[in-house]
Amino acid sequence: MVVLGSSSTSLSNIQCQIADQLGLKLEGETLIERAACLCQRLANAKRILLALDEVSEELDLEAIGIYIRAENRGCKVVLTSEKDVICSQMGAQKKIQVKPLTKEEAWHLFKEMAGDSVDAPDIRSIAEQVVTECLGLPLALRAIGRVLKNKSNFVWTEVLKRLRVYNRKLEFSGRAEMFADQETWKKERAGPHLRLSYDSLEDEETKSLFLLCCLYPACRDIHIEELVRCGMGLRIFKDINGLEEARNRVQLLVDQLKSYCL
Structure with a gap:
């Protein structure tokens, strides 16, 4: 099961997300009572993989009702976070750094989103440059690929120009440390891709x-x-x-x- 663990998500909300996917009705009104109920259900499960996605701050798993102990081998937890320190704080036994897609992987994903039009003689070269400007980021490749599907050469060219301008702006501004915090960096990086999706809407x-x-x-x-x-x-x-x-x-x-x- 996949559960959102961002800073905008409370512990009680995480409990509800897990319970809903387990088909469990949480008993009690307090966080502690609900954690006990959830803990008992997870302990009785033979095998459960729980993915906490977009964890932006340290979470107290036991306060939620997730006990990672030797006697509870049936429940395994995977968490994703942009901050390595959070993985350490939460006692991650193994860390896997997710790197940008390779050139071949990026092209395959982009073509899947944009369709066969990327192979048109007047589009192919532009499409390859657009993929390069997406920097191997799946979010950008998916969003921009969908935006450009079945569009004209003019639209492809304009999108490429916008991506180049924005990427140069980020280079000039510096890396993540130059922004006030990681959330600002995340918004800045995703900005042009979300804007292109928004601008493509028809009315x-x-x-x-x-x-x-x-x-x-x-x-x-x-x-x-x-x-x-x-x-x-x-x-x-x-x-x-x-x-x-x-x-x-x-x-x-x-x-x-x-x-x-x-």
Whole structure:
């Protein structure tokens, strides 16, 4: 099971995420009571692999209900973090540094996202340069590949120019240490790729829905009905007649976001 462990996620929320995937109803109202309930369920499992994703600060696993002890061999924990020190603080037994994709891996992923158009005579050279500017980052390759799928030579050229300008800006500004903190660096690095995804959206309604979804915490499920109510309250939708039409409009917009964005 995969659980989000970012700084915006509380220990109680992590407990709920784990319990939901186990089909477990947590008993008790306090963190300690719920941890005991969760611990008992994990201890009785024969084999569970728990992945804590995007861990940005040290987590107290026992406070959550995760006990990594010799007698609890059935539960294994994998965590991902941008900070090596967090892995050390949480007692990671083995560390694996995830490096950028190789040139061949990057091209394969990008082509999977952008489609066979990358092999067109007037596109191939530009596509190879775009892949180079993505710096082997899967997030960038996926996002920009989707944006450029079936686009014209002009669009490919403009995207390449924007990537080059932004990468030169990062080089000039310096490495992560030059920014105020790691979160700022992460946002700066992801900025152009997210912006290109946003700019590729076809109309203002879809862009407004994209921004509305960005207001939700990363660990929060967003339901269609909730987006309908918020969208109508914020007057995102134009020329609609009734709730059912708004619901259909939101579903179409969500499908578009899935196609174009991350």
